[in-house]
Amino acid sequence: MNAHDEDRMKKLLQQALPPVDADTEPDRDLWPAVLRKMKSEPIAPPLFSCAWFDWALLAALVAFVAFLPQSIPVLLYYL
Amino acid sequence: MNTHPYLRAYLAGVFVPTLVLPIILLGFITVRLLLEAPFPIERFLVFPLALVPTLFGLWNMLFLWSSSRIHQPIGLHGAVLPILGAPIGALVASCLGLLHFGDHGVNYFQFVQIPYALLPVFILAAMVGYYLVWKYIVGSLNRVLGIA
Numbered sequence: 001m002n003a004h005d006e007d008r009m010k011k012l013l014q015q016a017l018p019p020v021d022a023d024t025e026p027d028r029d030l031w032p033a034v035l036r037k038m039k040s041e042p043i044a045p046p047l048f049s050c051a052w053f054d055w056a057l058l059a060a061l062v063a064f065v066a067f068l069p070q071s072i073p074v075l076l077y078y079l
Numbered sequence: 080m081n082t083h084p085y086l087r088a089y090l091a092g093v094f095v096p097t098l099v100l101p102i103i104l105l106g107f108i109t110v111r112l113l114l115e116a117p118f119p120i121e122r123f124l125v126f127p128l129a130l131v132p133t134l135f136g137l138w139n140m141l142f143l144w145s146s147s148r149i150h151q152p153i154g155l156h157g158a159v160l161p162i163l164g165a166p167i168g169a170l171v172a173s174c175l176g177l178l179h180f181g182d183h184g185v186n187y188f189q190f191v192q193i194p195y196a197l198l199p200v201f202i203l204a205a206m207v208g209y210y211l212v213w214k215y216i217v218g219s220l221n222r223v224l225g226i227a
Contacts, residue, residue: 054214054215057207057210057211058211060207061204061208061211064200064204071191071201073107073187073191074188074191075201075204075208076099076103076106076127077123077126077127077168077172078126078127078131078161078164078168079095079096079103079212
């Protein structure tokens with residue numbers, strides 16, 4: 001790339017990118033809006049948030065094992 | 080974390096059986112050494128040691144592959160595994176002499192008698208256990224490893 005090409009590239013870039021105004025500050029403070037947005041977004045679900053249905057299933061499984069304790073080795077065999 | 084998702088899925092699946100195995104081993108060593116029960120621990124451990132972790136890992140890889148297509152919940156995906164694993168486990172147990180089919184039921188490990196009528200209940204219990212394990216443990220691991 002010679003000096004002529006560089007000048008040409010410079011002109012093309014200047015044409016493509018509009019000049020930046022000196023006053024680029026927003027007309028209001030955006031930080032409170034960011035805070036509001038962060039507060040409004042739901043928090044990620046915890047790893048172990050059980051539904052009532054799952055508690056019922058767990059209770060049924062515990063009851064099954066309690067009524068049939070001989071099932072414990074069989075269930076452990078498959079886990 | 081975007082590389083090797085299937086390897087991470089396999090490792091997440093293998094986690095639970097690997098964690099449970101020492102507990103099983105401890106329980107049966109206690110039964111064998113302290114209670115002196117004539118129980119074939121070595122043969123018992125073949126299926127949980129060699130096949131169950133592999134099944135879990137492959138099943139989780141299948142979940143990763145299929146979740147982008149059918150969007151099934153991981154709990155239900157895991158609950159289906161006993162339908163596949165129970166016959167394989169029964170076959171292995173039968174070949175190793177741990178399972179005998181009688182006139183009225185099956186005999187596991189020479190001391191657990193299960194009537195045929197109760198077998199569906201056992202499979203249902205296994206499905207419930209697998210559902211909970213897959214939903215809350217494997218699913219959490221998948222999220223931690225960035226594949227869920």
